Amino acid sequence: MKDKVNMNRIMRLKNRVLNTRPEMDLENALILTRGFRESEGEPLVVQKAYAFRKQCLEKTVKIWDDELIVGNSGSKQRGGLLCPDTCWSVLDDELDTISTRKYDPFYLRDEDREHFVDEIRPYWKGRSTYEKWLCQIPEDTRILRDCGVLYINRKAVRGWGETTAGYEMIIKEGIEGIKRRIEETRAALDITKPGHYEKMVYLRALSLSADGVIQLARRYSAEASRMAENETVKTRKEELLSIAEICRRVPEKPAETFREALQSFYIYHTCIFMEQNAASYNPGRMDQYLYPFYKADLEAGRITPQEAQELLDCLWVKFSEPCLFQDEKTAQYSAGYPMFQNICVGGVDENGMDAVNELSYMILQATMDVQLYQPSLSVRYHMVRNPNAFLKKVAELIKLGTGFPAFHCDEVGIQMLMNKGIPLKEAYNWNPCGCVETNLAGKMHCYTSYADYNLGSVVEFALNDGRSRKYGIPAGARTGNPCDFKSFEDFFKAVKEQITYIIRAMVAGNHVNDDICLERVCPALSLSFEDCITKAKDYAWGGPKYNVGNGLDAIGVADLINSVYAVKYLVYDKRMLSMEKLLEALEHNFTGFEEIEKLCLECPKYGNDDEDVNQLTAELFSFIADLIESFDSKYGHMTAGILPVSGNTPFGLEVGALPSGRKAYVPLADGVSPNAGTDIEGMGAVMKSVSFIPHGRFSQGTLLNLKLDPAFNQSENSTQSLMAFLKSMCSLGVFHVQFNVIDRDILIDAQKNPEKHKGLLIRVAGYTAYFVELGKEVQDDIISRTAHAGVNV
Structure with a gap:
């Protein structure tokens, strides 16, 4: 093809x-x-x-x-x-x-x-x-x-990204159908009844926005007609006339063909960016809502698979045009102009049956063909329902080394939606959003990544009576002198108190933010949320069918686990060193305390399927999930996630040395991945350790990065081995994994000679970027990740 x-x-x-x-x-x-x-x-x-x-x-x-x-x-x-x-x-x-x-x-x-x-x-x-x-x-x-413990509401994070609009409604009903909905709602109102005037005002705003979308498409139609008049190349003239005719119809009217559906989608997609530019407006399950148009065109002889593939490839290029504008400091650690437009294929349908279709394969092919950094591509894989041929195509794309796709266990994704309060029948239709967050197209209001919190700081505060080592000021809870702790239980209690203090502060900030964001109205986005129309209530005000408390996302998972376990193992269980000596070594960043550093580094580590470490992992992250879910916002229970993007690098700059053996002010571990170089038992052991995190309860998503040595691709059975590994991941209940397949030496050369490697794509965390555009600190972090030469299941 x-x-x-x-x-x-x-x-x-x-x-x-x-x-x-x-x-x-x-x-x-x-x-x-x-x-x-x-x-x-x-x-x-x-x-x-x-x-x-x-x-x-x-x-x-x-x-x-x-x-x-x-x-x-x-x-x-x-x-x-x-x-x-x-x-x-x-x-x-x-x-x-x-x-x-x-x-x-x-x-x-x-x-x-x-x-x-x-x-x-x-x-x-x-x-x-x-x-x-x-x-x-x-x-x-x-x-x-200010002490680098929380990362909240970045200057450049604006609008209501991290959502999935109801593109299917736009495509199938057209803006004219939505305007009819608006008029029907308006007709049922009576200005003499309390609250109805406010609804009438809101419906007027929806009508203005709807008319704006129609007028914009008509202007593209007029521009295409103008260009066609002046075009001398016959084939291009015909293309421009087709564009003029299509934009004259959609998105005002319901789409009738595959090409009209694509164009209707994209006009509206640009409109919600115009209204409030933000990262992570997600196209969602394109293989589902576009497939009926492709199938009908194919059966009627209006399109060939090759023509449809070319249209998809053209759209894929369009996704790479917009650039996220963010402040300089944020850009240093998440460079590459990432827009997080997440497209999803695979999984099950609303009846829980196999949803993979021909378009699913063609969307995978578009990513293979174009190989740009956008759109983000995610796969939902259901072990029971989805065919092996689909998984094989996914494995072949992974092996290309572009960082695509992000791979999700469908069963866990469904659990996550249900944990947010979504009924099973609708949870079947979940889609990945942004990095790895879970969403529901046209029905859910939730800022999936309101704030990140620093788990490295949690350990530092527990060992420093709530003081920041870098800034020398009290920032956390006052939990006392750790030298007075009589048992591991005392230390563990201090760790939990620090976690509680930090999360309470995040929730307090969230409530202020929720009130301010009532002013962040978005009637153009709300046009594609059916309940926003019938309730005459904006997305920003909680108009969608389901409203979920914002996401609180952990960074430094492995640093927390390894440090807490090191204190337990070295100080209390084995009594290999005193708390006083450990604190002194940390204060001096292990300089002059190399023997203590060696003991810390040699402790059992997360990522190697150690039974005791695994049990500690389960206990810590069940506690965190319980705690976050105990807090309510005006939109529902707060929700937990582990999706750091590249925040592990700047957060690491705020944290001194840790009992894990990590030196001061270097990156923390990313996502749910082990600390770089500590996962020495292979990818199977990594996956088993990761499975002890209760993924279904971290319902904003959990993110696992793995790096494969290119030598893996030379193996005769590499595709089958990767398929088996992905299946075992799902059987263990792990939500997500994504791979880089790249030689470490190539990354080092690209860092030294960027002009030679301008097209080198790399998976950073929840997004793909050109390696040479990343900050050195983020590049170093990617280079340091353990590269696995094989897959052990």
Whole structure:
């Protein structure tokens, strides 16, 4: 099939994206600001919808050569959008350096700078949700954030990403069908009844947003017609005329063909980025909601598999155009302009039966064909229902070494949704979101990764009476002098008290954030959530069918386990050293205490299937899950997750030496992976240790990184071995794994000679990026991961 797709077109599209310099794109911000000025006096949600519609009517509309799927959330092919109503100050802080900063630079044109200084900044100063958050953050939460124990509400995290819109409703009903829903809801209201006026106001905002989407598509249709008139190449002229006809119909009307469904999806996808640019608006289960259109076209002779594959490949290139704009410090540790647009294939259908279809394979093939860093691709694999042929295709993609796909055990994903309160019938339809989080398209409200907390700091605080070693100030709970602890139980109690103190502070900050985020209205996104329409209640206000407490995500799993176990083993069980000596060694970062360092390093470690360490793992993370789920928010129980992205690197910079033998201020372990170099019993032992974490209860997702030596691919039975390993992972109840298949020497050479390795894709954590665009600290962390030459099941 691949040879018959027009790969010349795909390579031209791909190369144009790769060779286009990312720019700050302030056109949307400028139109938004003018829209808010024009609508002053209106309710906030109407102002937001009015400004969105104005963006749709006035933004630059451009169709690039060779494109078959069109649309762009901004005015530039690769642009970083600024959303000043949520946070304008990121750009203000870096106005003079944004074009030249080391990580993820964005070229800022002089005219855009002038617009920012003259119009955008003056209007929004003091009005953004980020500024309100800074004023209202609880003091304990602020101290923990400033000491690197919590990572909350980054400046560049804005909007309502980490969600999956109801794309299927947009495609099947069209915006005209959604407008009918709005009118039906409005017709049932009576302004004389309390609360109904507010609903009428909200429905007006939905109507404005719906009209904006329609008008934007019509403008693309007009642009394609204009270009076709001037086109002299017959084949391209026909393509432009087809684009004009398709955009004249969708997404206003229900899609009738596979190509219309793709175009309807993508126009709406760009619209929700326009409304509030954010990482992680997830296309979800594309092989399910697009398959009926592909099947019907195929049966009617309207399309061939090769033509459909080319359309998918074109769409895959489009996913790599938008660039996440984040502040310089954040970019240093999560570089690569990651947008976290997570697409999912496989799993079961709403009846619990096999959902794999021809489109599932074609989506895997699109990732093989295009090999760009976006979209993220995830696989749901159900051991009982999904066929071996599907698993084989997945294994072949993994072996390419691009970091795709992220592999998920479907049974555990379903458990996670049910743990969030979703009935089984609907939990069958879950999809991965962002990194590895669990979501439900068009039905769920949840910020899946509200905050990260530092498990390395937990141990440090328990051994330092709540003081930060780096900053020398009290930041955690006062749990006393550890030299006075009489037993391991006393120490373990102190560890639990520190965890409790930190999580309570996160929950306090979450409640403030939830209130502020009521202002982060998003009527364009809410258009695709049926319950937002019938309730006349915005996504930001809890309008979707299911509302879940935000996610609290752990970083440093192995550091916590290994350090707690080292104290138990060395100080209390074996009495090989005193608490006083251990504390002295940690204070000096093991300098002059090399024998103690050796004892710490030689302790049994997580990742080697040690029975005692495994039992400690289960006890610690059951305690954490119990604790987090004991807290309620206005949207439901708080939820737990373990998905660090690359936060293990900056968090490590905040933590001194630990009893595990880890030196001060180096990266913590990533995700649920062992500390680098400590997993010496092979991948089977790693998987068994990881299985002692109660994955189903960490319902925002758990993330496991593994690295395979390329020598593995040379094995005669490598594909079958990898398939067997993935099946055993599912049988153990482990939720997720993703692989890098890369030679360590190549990574080292790429670090030294980046110009030779510009196309080298690597799986960082929950996202794939070009290795040479990552910060050195993150590169070093990836290089240090244990490389397994074989798979033992």
